[in-house]
Amino acid sequence: MSKQPPARRITVPQVAARKGGEPIVSLTSYHAHTARIVDRFADVILVGDSLGMVMHGMDSTIGVPLELMIIHGRAVVRGTSRALVVVDMPFGSYEESPAVAFRNAARVMKETGCGAVKLEGGERMAETIRFLVERGIPVMAHIGLTPQSSHVMGGFRTQGRDEESWPAHEADARAVAEAGAFAVVLEGMVEPLAARITGQVKIPTIGIGASAACDGQILVLEDMLGLSPRVPKFVRVYGALGEAIEKAVADYAADVKARRFPGEDEVYR
Ligand code: KIV
Numbered sequence: 001m002s003k004q005p006p007a008r009r010i011t012v013p014q015v016a017a018r019k020g021g022e023p024i025v026s027l028t029s030y031h032a033h034t035a036r037i038v039d040r041f042a043d044v045i046l047v048g049d050s051l052g053m054v055m056h057g058m059d060s061t062i063g064v065p066l067e068l069m070i071i072h073g074r075a076v077v078r079g080t081s082r083a084l085v086v087v088d089m090p091f092g093s094y095e096e097s098p099a100v101a102f103r104n105a106a107r108v109m110k111e112t113g114c115g116a117v118k119l120e121g122g123e124r125m126a127e128t129i130r131f132l133v134e135r136g137i138p139v140m141a142h143i144g145l146t147p148q149s150s151h152v153m154g155g156f157r158t159q160g161r162d163e164e165s166w167p168a169h170e171a172d173a174r175a176v177a178e179a180g181a182f183a184v185v186l187e188g189m190v191e192p193l194a195a196r197i198t199g200q201v202k203i204p205t206i207g208i209g210a211s212a213a214c215d216g217q218i219l220v221l222e223d224m225l226g227l228s229p230r231v232p233k234f235v236r237v238y239g240a241l242g243e244a245i246e247k248a249v250a251d252y253a254a255d256v257k258a259r260r261f262p263g264e265d266e267v268y269r
Contacts, residue, residue, distance in 0.1 A: 010043050010084045012116055012138040016182040018043070019204045024183070024216025026206055027224070030055050030072045032079030034221060039080040044183075044206070046118065046140075046218060047073045049088040049148070054222050061147050064090040066104055073112030085114040086140050091148040094119050098131035105137045118185065120146040122172020126179040133180035141176035144169060144210060145188030156232075158209070160193035169193055170200060177201040185218065186210040209234040 018024050026044040029035040030051040038045055051072055052064035066089075073087040087108050094101035105117045116138035119125060129139045144159045160166055169189070176184050183204045186194050191211035198205045198213055207214030209232060223231040225239040255261055 009080075009082060009115065012084065012182045015044060015084055016203060019202060019215055021215075024204055024206055026216055026218035028054075028218070028220045029076050029079075032075045035076040035079035035085075038221065039083045042083045043216070044218070045076060045080060045083040045085050047076050047085065047087045047112075047114070048118075048220065049090045050220050052090075054220060054228065060150060062091050062151075066090055066093045066107070070108060070111045073108060073114050077113040084116065085112075086116045086118050087112055087114045089117050089119040094128060095121075095125075098128045101128045102132055102135055102137070105132055105139075109137060116140055116182070118142055120148050122169070123175040126175040129176055129179035129181050139181045140183045140185065140206075141181035142185040142187065143172040143176065144186045144194075147187075156188065158188045158190060160190040166193050166196065170197055173197040173201050173205075177203045183216075186214055 015024060024044060025042045026046060027038050027042050028046045028048040028050060029038045030047060035045055047069065049061040049064045049069065051068070052058040052061050055072070056068070058064065069087055069090055073085070077085050089101070089105060089108065093104040101119070108114065108117055117132070118140040119128070120142040122141070122143040125141070129141060132139050145153070145156060147156065150156055160169055173184060181203060183206055184201065185206050185208060186197060187208045187210060189210040191213055194205065194207055194210040195213035198215060204215035206216040206218050208218045219235060220228070222228045223235045224237060225241040226237045226243070227241040231237065
């Protein structure tokens with residue numbers, strides 16, 4: 001009987017090579033069981049720092065500690081065998097200097113087993129991206145609406161509504177691509193700008209609220225599953241998990257109260 005070879009993970013160069021080709025399917029995941037399901041369909045699984053809000057009830061991503069990213073990153077790597085797992089660098093773990101970024105990103109890579117890290121910022125982070133990539137850490141960049149800078153940006157606003165702002169976003173995209181990022185997330189960006197950037201850079205663009213003009217798409221899993229109480233307008237909701245959980249819990253509570261619960265002899269028969 002021949003043994004199946006272990007599934008090989010999608011690599012960073014394979015994702016980079018999808019520029020202009022088959023669209024890259026990406027989703028977030030923060031825990032092993034959902035990651036196992038997502039792994040069958042996604043090329044890239046992002047352990048996003050959105051987990052602070054989605055899993056831990058925080059108001060923003062600013063308070064997410066590095067240790068939390070490592071715990072969830074490790075769980076997602078354990079639950080997967082095929083997708084490229086990318087772990088977000090949380091606020092405060094990489095901005096200070098390239099050396100600090102390297103120390104923390106190396107910790108994330110070693111302690112989770114992920115294939116790459118993601119960090120927010122364009123031109124201002126280019127030197128750090130180059131420093132990490134030259135030392136063996138693949139980086140996915142993230143520009144446009146960057147939630148970790150929401151205090152500076154004055155909230156969560158779609159970027160590029162005024163054409164005068166386009167050159168700065170385009171310069172950000174070029175800077176991260178030239179610095180060696182293998183892909184770039186474009187978040188919350190008007191379609192013409194996302195299309196221009198996608199046409200200008202040699203690395204794949206992965207959009208979230210940035211139109212179909214990108215080389216791939218990413219959504220927060222809980223948002224598209226219908227589990228998040230509120231979702232951004234651009235999110236297409238594919239499931240009704242919130243309702244399904246509510247119904248199941250209500251049915252369970254009713255069974256318990258009515259003593260309609262299988263006895264041990266039934267369960268262990
Ligand atoms: O944290 C996150 O989930 C992200 C995606 C929304 C791109 O950065």
